[in-house]
Amino acid sequence: MIVTLMGQKGGVGKSTTAICLAMAAFERGYSTLLVDADPQGTLRTWGEVAAEQGRKAPTVVAMGAAMHRPGQLDSVARNYAWTFIDCPPRHGEVQRSALMMADLAILPCGPSASDVWALSSSLELVQSARQVRDSLEACIVISRKQPRTSLGKDLRAVLEKAGVPVLSSELFYRVAYQEALAAGAGVTGSGRRRDPAAQEVRALFEEVEKLVYGKKESGCFPAQALASA
Numbered sequence: 001m002i003v004t005l006m007g008q009k010g011g012v013g014k015s016t017t018a019i020c021l022a023m024a025a026f027e028r029g030y031s032t033l034l035v036d037a038d039p040q041g042t043l044r045t046w047g048e049v050a051a052e053q054g055r056k057a058p059t060v061v062a063m064g065a066a067m068h069r070p071g072q073l074d075s076v077a078r079n080y081a082w083t084f085i086d087c088p089p090r091h092g093e094v095q096r097s098a099l100m101m102a103d104l105a106i107l108p109c110g111p112s113a114s115d116v117w118a119l120s121s122s123l124e125l126v127q128s129a130r131q132v133r134d135s136l137e138a139c140i141v142i143s144r145k146q147p148r149t150s151l152g153k154d155l156r157a158v159l160e161k162a163g164v165p166v167l168s169s170e171l172f173y174r175v176a177y178q179e180a181l182a183a184g185a186g187v188t189g190s191g192r193r194r195d196p197a198a199q200e201v202r203a204l205f206e207e208v209e210k211l212v213y214g215k216k217e218s219g220c221f222p223a224q225a226l227a228s229a
């Protein structure tokens, strides 16, 4: 399964969500690949910190706007149960390339007006990818949720008008995510079973798992070979 974290807006939680989901998959025993498609190299640096800490973690590789070409991501991802691609903001070419490979696009959206405004241009990328891959799934996940702010309270209702499903799992604004990123870790490791961040990431992974496998079992899941598109 290939999942891309994408969106035109910077700082909405794409890299954090990619890392936390990948660690959740990895800790369940799935072979897991992280694709750093962002020149900022957040995942590569995170992977280096994880290695320095001696932490077992998903393999991290760097790819760019050619990842959909034959012999690129297809030949690597086939060895993994789960692949999570972290896209850069604004680089439409890289996001388009990821959308040619992904089974599911997840668009994190935070509780600021600018996050919500940027969604429409992100969804345009998804819609144009769907013109060649009508079975590409896409969904929004609420990230960095701050329930006490006025937009935070109304966010779900606003996002439900966007035309793609809004996942019921939500990632709240928590220091645990910032600490995990800095420590080359995820938030779901053993000993963290009861942490609120661990619980919400596990719930998110299970929802993503149901979404992609449910679709595959129902027989309407796409062939992934769109490398020539």
Ligand SMILES: Nc1ncnc2c1ncn2[C@@H]1O[C@H](COP(=O)(O)OP(=O)(O)OP(=O)(O)O)[C@@H](O)[C@H]1O
Residues within 6 Å of the ligand: 009, 010, 011, 012, 013, 014, 015, 016, 017, 038, 040, 042, 087, 088, 089, 143, 144, 145, 171, 172, 173, 174, 175, 177, 178, 179, 181
């Ligand atoms: N749920 C969260 N709670 C608290 N802080 C968060 C959360 N998610 C992300 N952050 C923090 O917000 C900042 C931006 O997150 P992240 O790098 O994941 O966003 P991004 O969308 O990948 O950014 P970019 O577009 O620059 O690649 C980071 O400092 C990260 O630690």
Ligand SMILES: [Mg+2]
Residues within 6 Å of the ligand: 014, 015, 016, 038, 042, 086, 087, 088
């Ligand atoms: Mg990022």
